[in-house]
Amino acid sequence: MIIKGGVVYDPANGVLGEEMDICIDAGAVAEAAGGPTIDARGMLVLPGGVDAHSHIAGPKLNAGRIMRPDDGRIGTEPRRGLCRPCTGYTVPNSSAIGYRYARMGYTTVFEAATPIIESRHTHEELEAIPILDKGALTLFGSNWTVMECVGEKDLPKLSAYVAWGLRASRGYGVKIVNPGGGEAWGFGSNVKGLHDPVPEFNVTPAEIIHELARANERLCLPHSIHLHFNNLGKPGNYSTAIETLDLLKDIVPSRDRQAVHVTHMQFSAYGGTGWRDFESKAPEIADYYNKNDHATMDMGQIIFGSATTMTADGPLEYANARLLHQKWSNHDIELEESSGVVPLVYIRGSPVNAVQWAIGLELALLTEDPWKVLLTTDNPNGGPFVKYPEVIALLMSHKRREEEMAKLPELLSKRSVIGSIERELGWGEIAVMTRAAPAHVLGLKEKGHLGVGADGDVSIYEIDPREVDPGSDPALVERAFTQAKYTIKAGEVVSRDGEIAGIPQGRTFWTDANVPEEDMARLMASLKEKFEKYYSIQMSNYMVQEAYLSRPVAVRAGVEVAQ
Amino acid sequence: MIQEDVVCSFCGCLCDDIRVETNDEGIVKAKGACRLGSSKILGHGPGHGRISKPMIRQDGELVEVEYQVAYDRAARILKAAKRPLLYGWASTVCEAHEEGVLLAEEVGAVIDSTATVCHGPSVIGVEEKGLAGATLGQVKNRADLILFWGCNPAEAHPRHMRRYSSNSTGRFTPEGRKGRTVIVIDVRETRTARLADRFIRIDPGTDYQVISALRLILAGKAEILGDEVCGISKGKLVDLVDILKKARFGAIFFGLGLTHSRGRYKNIDCALSLTAELNAHTKFMIMPMRGHYNVAGIGQVMAWEGGYPMSVDYSRGAPYFNPGETAACDLLARREADAALIIAADPASNFPRSIVEALAEIPVIQIDPYENPTTLLADVVIPCAIAGVEVEGTAYRMDGLPLRMRKVIEPVHPSDEEILKEIRESARRLPDDH
Ligand code: SF4
Numbered sequence: 001m002i003i004k005g006g007v008v009y010d011p012a013n014g015v016l017g018e019e020m021d022i023c024i025d026a027g028a029v030a031e032a033a034g035g036p037t038i039d040a041r042g043m044l045v046l047p048g049g050v051d052a053h054s055h056i057a058g059p060k061l062n063a064g065r066i067m068r069p070d071d072g073r074i075g076t077e078p079r080r081g082l083c084r085p086c087t088g089y090t091v092p093n094s095s096a097i098g099y100r101y102a103r104m105g106y107t108t109v110f111e112a113a114t115p116i117i118e119s120r121h122t123h124e125e126l127e128a129i130p131i132l133d134k135g136a137l138t139l140f141g142s143n144w145t146v147m148e149c150v151g152e153k154d155l156p157k158l159s160a161y162v163a164w165g166l167r168a169s170r171g172y173g174v175k176i177v178n179p180g181g182g183e184a185w186g187f188g189s190n191v192k193g194l195h196d197p198v199p200e201f202n203v204t205p206a207e208i209i210h211e212l213a214r215a216n217e218r219l220c221l222p223h224s225i226h227l228h229f230n231n232l233g234k235p236g237n238y239s240t241a242i243e244t245l246d247l248l249k250d251i252v253p254s255r256d257r258q259a260v261h262v263t264h265m266q267f268s269a270y271g272g273t274g275w276r277d278f279e280s281k282a283p284e285i286a287d288y289y290n291k292n293d294h295a296t297m298d299m300g301q302i303i304f305g306s307a308t309t310m311t312a313d314g315p316l317e318y319a320n321a322r323l324l325h326q327k328w329s330n331h332d333i334e335l336e337e338s339s340g341v342v343p344l345v346y347i348r349g350s351p352v353n354a355v356q357w358a359i360g361l362e363l364a365l366l367t368e369d370p371w372k373v374l375l376t377t378d379n380p381n382g383g384p385f386v387k388y389p390e391v392i393a394l395l396m397s398h399k400r401r402e403e404e405m406a407k408l409p410e411l412l413s414k415r416s417v418i419g420s421i422e423r424e425l426g427w428g429e430i431a432v433m434t435r436a437a438p439a440h441v442l443g444l445k446e447k448g449h450l451g452v453g454a455d456g457d458v459s460i461y462e463i464d465p466r467e468v469d470p471g472s473d474p475a476l477v478e479r480a481f482t483q484a485k486y487t488i489k490a491g492e493v494v495s496r497d498g499e500i501a502g503i504p505q506g507r508t509f510w511t512d513a514n515v516p517e518e519d520m521a522r523l524m525a526s527l528k529e530k531f532e533k534y535y536s537i538q539m540s541n542y543m544v545q546e547a548y549l550s551r552p553v554a555v556r557a558g559v560e561v562a563q
Numbered sequence: 564m565i566q567e568d569v570v571c572s573f574c575g576c577l578c579d580d581i582r583v584e585t586n587d588e589g590i591v592k593a594k595g596a597c598r599l600g601s602s603k604i605l606g607h608g609p610g611h612g613r614i615s616k617p618m619i620r621q622d623g624e625l626v627e628v629e630y631q632v633a634y635d636r637a638a639r640i641l642k643a644a645k646r647p648l649l650y651g652w653a654s655t656v657c658e659a660h661e662e663g664v665l666l667a668e669e670v671g672a673v674i675d676s677t678a679t680v681c682h683g684p685s686v687i688g689v690e691e692k693g694l695a696g697a698t699l700g701q702v703k704n705r706a707d708l709i710l711f712w713g714c715n716p717a718e719a720h721p722r723h724m725r726r727y728s729s730n731s732t733g734r735f736t737p738e739g740r741k742g743r744t745v746i747v748i749d750v751r752e753t754r755t756a757r758l759a760d761r762f763i764r765i766d767p768g769t770d771y772q773v774i775s776a777l778r779l780i781l782a783g784k785a786e787i788l789g790d791e792v793c794g795i796s797k798g799k800l801v802d803l804v805d806i807l808k809k810a811r812f813g814a815i816f817f818g819l820g821l822t823h824s825r826g827r828y829k830n831i832d833c834a835l836s837l838t839a840e841l842n843a844h845t846k847f848m849i850m851p852m853r854g855h856y857n858v859a860g861i862g863q864v865m866a867w868e869g870g871y872p873m874s875v876d877y878s879r880g881a882p883y884f885n886p887g888e889t890a891a892c893d894l895l896a897r898r899e900a901d902a903a904l905i906i907a908a909d910p911a912s913n914f915p916r917s918i919v920e921a922l923a924e925i926p927v928i929q930i931d932p933y934e935n936p937t938t939l940l941a942d943v944v945i946p947c948a949i950a951g952v953e954v955e956g957t958a959y960r961m962d963g964l965p966l967r968m969r970k971v972i973e974p975v976h977p978s979d980e981e982i983l984k985e986i987r988e989s990a991r992r993l994p995d996d997h
């Protein structure tokens with residue numbers, strides 16, 4: 001396939017708005033190719049979109065669907081053409097997730113959290129998502145074995161457990177959510193801060209995070225630790241954010257990437273002592289990022305309207321439900337995690353929601369380097385992923401932001417600096433935040449760029465970046481990004497003008513990390529005891545079986561790779 | 564041959580520690596399984612009412628045919644129907660469920676599971692309130708208080724108490740049964756009730772009032788109540804609330820006694836609310852005691868495939884969910900369903916009589932390893948391998964935890980998944996106006 005004459009933005013390869021051809025051969029970008037030609041003259045050509053943090057599969061998603069039949073009705077689309085029927089807006093069915101991402105030009109999406117013991121479920125749903133390449137991040141932050149290894153200061157054993165847990169869950173990377181809090185929530189409490197010991201385990205969140213980061217680098221994993229801070233969602237929590245980031249300054253990345261990825265930073269950039277004096281601390285966070293290079297973040301932008309919050313941060317969801325008088329689902333997972341789901345609505349008239357909206361944008365606009373900030377809504381926590389084009393328009397247009405601010409409470413100007421930010425992001429910066437950076441942050445070498453050998457994933461938008469000024473025409477930008485003219489996955493057109501044109505089965509990335517045998521043997525002894533005494537299932541039934549990944553891609557890592 | 568850690572395919576406990584012994588004759592031993600489980604696992608041979616060949620009813624008699632003939636007949640029946648119903652699914656694996664949803668899309672059917680006659684009200688309760696739950700291992704390791712409401716695990720889920728609940732031991736529960744308080748609330752003194760520390764008998768149909776009273780007491784509004792609530796002294800209820808509040812980790816398990824007594828989903832709504840409110844005082848969770856081994860799985864599959872966990876109508880091309888309108892019994896009661904495919908269930912034994920009569924009036928396709936009363940109504944009978952014994956695949960435990968069922972012996976018959984796929988292929992080949 002040859003994509004002819006488009007205006008290409010491929011920031012990973014230093015291409016910023018050049019008119020050029022892209023050739024795809026055997027599913028990958030090539031020097032030359034035959035086959036069909038796509039006329040992309042006057043159109044924006046980008047690598048396929050990559051979402052490094054989105055909730056798309058697993059027990060939480062289904063809990064959301066089951067408790068929200070109201071949401072199901074919103075997105076109803078009948079079976080048509082190649083497409084199976086769709087339902088849902090914030091919690092769509094699996095088919096809809098694949099089609100809607102593909103229509104927007106996205107080709108790779110990573111599920112943000114899977115508990116090891118329930119990963120079979122996560123993979124069943126990932127398999128049911130059409131078109132996309134995907135992977136899942138595995139939860140380790142409140143895990144008994146992790147906390148015991150941390151307590152014993154046994155890094156080799158901890159690393160062996162991380163490697164084993166990734167294999168057991170067929171997971172891609174290390175996710176840490178409110179470390180220690182999930183365990184405390186097992187008896188209805190929480191950890192209050194980085195140095196508050198986890199009940200019964202005598203380790204602190206700080207130790208869990210730091211040691212998991214060291215294990216992550218010892219194993220030379222493709223992705224860094226992926227961290228949801230303690231105290232998330234609480235006024236005043238920006239200090240926890242900065243304290244945690246400081247804690248990780250001594251971590252030396254084993255690969256060319258960050259030492260820590262902080263997820264949905266918006267929910268952790270809060271000032272104030274309560275909801276009454278709640279304010280943005282995005283400038284402080286952005287300032288920190290401008291002065292330090294060891295961390296990346298994703299926005300976790302909120303979208304006004306309906307959302308379904310879902311997270312392994314069980315106590316947070318309980319607090320949300322009580323505060324908002326909402327229905328509440330909770331699901332605690334033996335020896336490993338907690339989790340919760342709460343539907344909510346972000347309202348323009350609410351000063352708190354308005355400030356949250358501003359914080360997400362401020363983080364992206366005040367952090368100078370777009371490689372440090374991924375565009376996300378923490379789908380569907382801040383809002384559904386189908387709203388990414390709206391976020392893009394807001395980032396590219398001061399005018400668009402002013403229009404929105406006019407609808408928000410006046411208090412916003414006292415509690416945030418959004419009104420004073422003139423910066424408008426350019427096409428290249430958006431391409432970084434939605435393609436190049438997420439791929440780089442995840443350590444996916446063949447994604448997020450269009451160099452020779454990259455996956456043949458391309459999105460083409462019907463907008464000419466040489467003609468359109470996004471600052472004054474944000475509506476054009478939003479419309480173009482809502483529906484790709486073409487989405488190409490591994491050299492196959494999968495979406496054209498919003499019509500699904502091909503439904504390939506995507507691949508699933510997981511990380512296969514080796515560790516020295518003696519470390520694994522030591523680990524096995526303590527795991528055996530856990531299964532005999534504490535788990536409710538047998539060890540031989542625990543691992544995700546091969547049958548659950550139809551197209552697995554094992555990324556090699558491990559102690560040998562690191563040496 | 565000995566196979567370790569086999570998963571039992573009978574009830575929602577999905578015990579995964581069964582040691583199965585096979586020889587040339589088949590399975591000879593299922594060590595570790597309870598009475599119910601071992602009769603299921605051992606009951607695979609021809610002597611156990613297995614259907615051997617596909618059959619089609621001709622002039623009132625079931626006549627043996629080839630598989631393809633049965634597939635084509637099934638496809639024609641479903642395709643010709645205006646309102647076909649695909650019902651059952653509780654005793655097969657999720658891989659078959661996924662095929663079932665595809666078939667529903669292909670022929671524009673209503674697809675519903677046996678949940679509709681067991682924990683359907685629980686699902687509706689969850690839609691109203693959400694569910695504060697946990698995996699069974701949390702109960703094992705943490706719970707010091709267990710409340711069984713309208714359920715009788717000692718007889719219906721025989722290993723539940725030992726493995727997961729009242730008698731299990733774990734990290735924070737080293738004393739097992741001794742360290743726990745077990746309470747049973749039911750309309751009669753069941754075996755489970757006799758094993759409890761405290762049994763509170765309530766009058767049939769009063770669950771809602773009793774739970775509401777507990778909520779009032781918990782909210783500090785006991786003075787609103789009279790001296791008695793449905794025959795139970797207020798003091799007893801105040802005591803109970805006190806015990807609940809003092810627990811370190813409380814677990815409520817409920818069964819059909821709660822979902823099927825007066826109030827139905829409102830009872831569940833109320834119990835879920837009570838659980839959420841107890842969390843203001845201590846840690847509490849609640850769980851429905853799912854009956855068949857994978858009735859939870861069909862709900863999961865339907866939710867990710869179509870957005871809703873049961874009673875989904877695909878006749879308009881898009882999933883439409885409105886229990887009360889689109890549940891199997893509603894459809895049959897209104898004489899709306901004009902064909903039915905019954906798989907891995909026996910509605911002729913479990914539906915109310917008037918609904919069974921409705922089923923008897925329409926063409927019925929049965930997919931099952933065993934003959935059962937539904938076979939008597941069936942026009943097409945397709946024997947399948949026993950999922951979870953002869954076919955591997957996924958099942959979801961009552962707490963939502965998925966396990967992979969093993970294939971312990973080689974099947975003679977095709978799997979549910981293969982059969983459904985063949986019927987769908989056959990239906991695809993038929994013209995639309997058929
Ligand atoms: S309790 Fe249920 S799952 Fe366990 S062995 Fe008995 S029937 Fe099987």
Ligand SMILES: [Zn+2]
Binds near residue numbers: 053054264311
């Ligand atoms: Zn998230």
